[in-house]
Amino acid sequence: MELYTHYMRMALSLAERGTGWTSPNPRVGCVIFDEKEERVLGWGYHRRFGGPHAEVKALERAGERARGATAVVNLEPCCHFGKTPPCAPRLVEAGVGRVVVGMRDPNPCVDGGGIEILRKAGIDVVLGVLEEECLHVNRGFVKALTGGRPWVTVKAALSLDGAIALGDGESRWISGALSRSKAHLLRGENDAILVGIGTVLKDDPELTVRLVSGQSPLRVVLDSRLRTPACAKVIGDGRCLVVGTAESDPKRAETLRKAGAEVVLLDAPEGRFRLDELLSLLVRRGVLRLLVEGGASVIQSFIEERLVDEVSLFLAPKFLGRGIPFTGNLRLRHMGEAIALRAATIRQVDGDLWLEAMPCLPA
Incomplete structure (x- = not known):
């Protein structure tokens, strides 16, 4: 053997x-x-x-x-x-x-x-x-065959006091250059990468694989009011899926489509996307692994809906004070609800620590 x-x-x-x-x-x-x-x-x-x-x-x-x-x-x-x-x-x-x-x-x-x-x-x-x-x-x-959805990994760079940005949203750069290269490796390992509209409006990210060799994944933007600018870098080569709602402005949808983005409209009861519906849509399109990069409210939603399979966190030796917390406004009522991590691996990446683990999310 x-x-x-x-x-x-x-x-x-x-x-x-x-x-x-x-x-x-x-x-x-x-x-x-x-x-x-x-x-x-x-x-x-x-x-x-x-x-x-x-x-x-x-x-x-x-x-x-x-x-x-x-x-x-x-x-x-x-x-x-x-x-x-x-x-x-x-x-x-x-x-x-x-x-x-x-x-x-x-x-x-x-x-x-x-x-x-x-x-x-x-x-x-x-x-x-x-x-x-x-x-x-x-x-x-x-996961796609047995659970009907992609494997979801949440990736973030955060300070030792758990912030992913300063209070005004500034986040460049919390982690070091080598950590950012590792983050691009993660992008290349996933079939799609997802962010909220806040990240697009604040940072205008490309969400591509650049610092290492590899294929850039499908970019997915959660944008209930279709506020993504037609000139946004995330639309780039056209491999961009903007997810709006049935109440979204049809003219905005047409503008984004002409810019090269694909627009899909999903139900959003009380203004919240049904993430399970979104994940089913993605897996039908061949997405087996999804990388969620934020922001905080998006990460919070995935955690609350028990849809996080893995976390990949780059911890920088910095304190940001009253910054934006990694888990958004997530509230736990007692210690028994604390989210433990299993199968954790921790590696040093220059001055940062890279933590990969699987959360134990209660049913």
Whole structure:
């Protein structure tokens, strides 16, 4: 099993190379190796949506050497036709002797079907190697299929006293240059990035990936009155979705559409967006991972509606005094309602601390 763990880590590392490019498909890596010689014969990963799958690329590299070898893949090989032919039959045709699978594919089109094809062909299947790590790599894919919405990460830079800006809204810059580069990496890992209209009007952000290489995500602006300027940088190359309400001014909607933005109108009872409806809309458009960057009232809404799966916080060694708090006007009645964090990792980034964790939000 230790040998399989080693090669599964290699497969997971390969899968990560597809980050930001594969949605709505999962991230998959595959390694084919000779168990006796402990030698890699072929490897591959799913590079982008619509392209060859990891198993196919690994089999191409291994060639005839794949016969009798062991294939290690972090997600169950598919068994249905999509953009490309299914992978499980390809492994059977190649004559591999064993397939080590990290986790079953929750897609109803697969869900054990790939494993069944392999076993019926007499191929030994080992299931569940590094399953938790495999689930984490494809947490957006799993959340979309099992929860009907994207995996939501809240990202913010804040002071030690919990502020994301001064009282007048000034926030440039709380964190250091290296932290901001890491934040751009996060953008590249997500399929969409969301902010409120206040952030657009105050900062006129681009919300693109610039400080590192990577694909810029879809930009989403919550704007109940369609106040986004037609010249706003966030509209940029046109990959911008402005979310208004049924009461929004049709002329403003048309102006934004002519500027290159897409405008959708959602119900907003009592002036509040139904975030669950918005997330359902995004997942139908292939968004598996959503990065929420603020401002404070938007973050507060996601927390209150129990829609935050992960937080990524850059803590700067500064005090801002009476600034704008990270969680907005969130009010808790007693300590039992405090939001604990689990699976936390803390890294030093120059003078800042980078905290990544998953909140335990009560039902």
